[in-house]
Amino acid sequence: MKQEDRETVAPSNCDTCGDKSCSASQRKEDESAEEFEDRKKLQSRLCRIRHKVVVLSGKGGVGKSTVAVNLAAALTLAGKRVGLLDVDIHGPSVPTMLGLERVELQGCGDGLLPIETGGMKVMSLGFLLKNPDDAVIWRGPLKMGVIKQFLKDVVWGDLDFLIIDSPPGTGDEPLSVCQLIGTLDGAVVVTTPQKVAAVDVRKSITFCRQLHVPVIGVVENMSGFVCPNCGEVTLILRAGGGKEIAEDMGVPFLGSIPMDPMIADACDTGRMFIDDDAAAPSAKIMHGIAGSVAALEEKDTVRETA
């Protein structure tokens, strides 16, 4: 069934949808009735989202959330219906980056309603954690259970893009997120320029390949420092590592974002950098990266007219 048809029919219930080609229309042999109900609930939410894009990084602190937030904001500014899902159980930083630390989530009977801000819908595990340190002490299976429940409960409605800020690394947590989401349209891998980060990028790309998630490309963040006075970029770390590794692994390179005090300030004060500081060169670079993600829609057009 085409996405447009799904949207006009707006099925939120697999039992009345009638799409027999969908894997949610039938219970799997090894699945309990409860597991099947859970899967239908999750899939019936996700089938109303045209493109699901995960933002990955080999380790924390490289700017994954910064890229995810600005990517979602850029797509929103381009007129797309966008959701931003922060499922980084170790450091859900999206609420701080968007100035949403004190929001109270509302339920609607059918699940949890995302927070609407700047034209996009936002949901973060951080909204559920009373104490940000809580998640750190959760044991493996509990973490997975929380992630699963969370994905199942969020009422997104119809979206063009869902940008997912995943837990860092290539371990069980990002793996669970990718497996639960099911069909991901692509991954953006964020890294820093140092040579030591190359190992992590390789792992992230291999991770995507094993899960059959197309790599949209690699972003090199914190590449040089933008002087707040004159705007000149000084290379502190050796730049170009992201580009080299992308070429070596045969995936696109999406761009280098310099270390820019305006980005750090926007993140700390809950402002959308790409909107508030739209004229900054770093904002233009981020728009370019978002353009590569938006290009997923062109692939749809080619598929539909073929």
Ligand SMILES: Nc1ncnc2c1ncn2[C@@H]1O[C@H](COP(=O)(O)OP(=O)(O)O)[C@@H](O)[C@H]1O
């Ligand atoms: N290009 C950049 N210039 C300046 N500060 C940045 C840049 N990218 C990220 N930061 C800052 O670095 C910190 C870590 O970024 P974050 O996106 O939270 O990383 P991650 O999600 O990978 O852990 C944040 O405080 C953020 O504001």
Ligand code: SF4
């Ligand atoms: S997941 Fe969506 S397309 Fe599939 S059966 Fe359920 S409602 Fe229909």
Ligand SMILES: [Mg+2]
């Ligand atoms: Mg983060």
